[in-house]
Amino acid sequence: xxxxxxxxxxxxxxxxxxxxxxxxxxxxxxxxxxxxxxxxxxxxxxxxxxxxxxxxxxxxxxxxxxxxxxxxxxxxxxxxxxxxxxxxxxxxx
Amino acid sequence: xxxxxxxxxxxxxxxxxxxxxxxxxxxxxxxxxxxxxxxxxxxxxxxxxxxxxxxxxxxxxxxxxxxxxxxxxxxxxxxxxxxxxxxxxxxxxxxxxxxxxxxxxxxxxxxxxxxxxxxxxxxxxxxxxxxxx
Numbered sequence: 395x396x397x398x399x400x401x402x403x404x405x406x407x408x409x410x411x412x413x414x415x416x417x418x419x420x421x422x423x424x425x426x427x428x429x430x431x432x433x434x435x436x437x438x439x440x441x442x443x444x445x446x447x448x449x450x451x452x453x454x455x456x457x458x459x460x461x462x463x464x465x466x467x468x469x470x471x472x473x474x475x476x477x478x479x480x481x482x483x484x485x486x487x
Numbered sequence: 488x489x490x491x492x493x494x495x496x497x498x499x500x501x502x503x504x505x506x507x508x509x510x511x512x513x514x515x516x517x518x519x520x521x522x523x524x525x526x527x528x529x530x531x532x533x534x535x536x537x538x539x540x541x542x543x544x545x546x547x548x549x550x551x552x553x554x555x556x557x558x559x560x561x562x563x564x565x566x567x568x569x570x571x572x573x574x575x576x577x578x579x580x581x582x583x584x585x586x587x588x589x590x591x592x593x594x595x596x597x598x599x600x601x602x603x604x605x606x607x608x609x610x611x612x613x614x615x616x617x618x619x620x
Contacts, residue, residue, distance in 0.1 A: 421561025423600075424588055431593035439560070462558045463587060 398472045401452035419465025494541035497605035503542045563610035572597040572613045
């Protein structure tokens, strides 16, 4: 579970998750474009690729090969584990 | 110095010739037989004396791993300018061209990416006229 917190600790990786949370698979090229043009984050493709690898190792991102392309998807299950570990029971607002 | 010619690698020159002329709308500039292949270049009808695009055979062993890696990550090999990306997207989709990225507004331009069926991803771009410039 430690991997999840390390993965979420980085602002760029949180933006990558935001981009992937829309639900549609995205290629590395599309993600690089979104970071640069929509979030003003300029970094090398290698850097983005490494961030994606961290997210994938933490189980927050899965990849799928379709045809000759590779798509990245957001996987929320590890976040659900956090909720199961620390359930928030509030008796009054 | 200026760029007179650039190239893309194509799996099949005859097919590439058909796709780049009949589908994309370029014109043949040179088609010079060279053994099994040709020196096959196209130009834009909007700029027939402009930059030529060489449709180069992809047989060299370095080409496949290079192109496959780009294709996997969705990285276009070349970029062509159009007036209206949405209109080109509609026209080319009607001709069964597969887009890997539909028209996308990136602020300063609209882009889209399609598969040229010859082994490459090609980006279309229409730069926006920015007010005050």
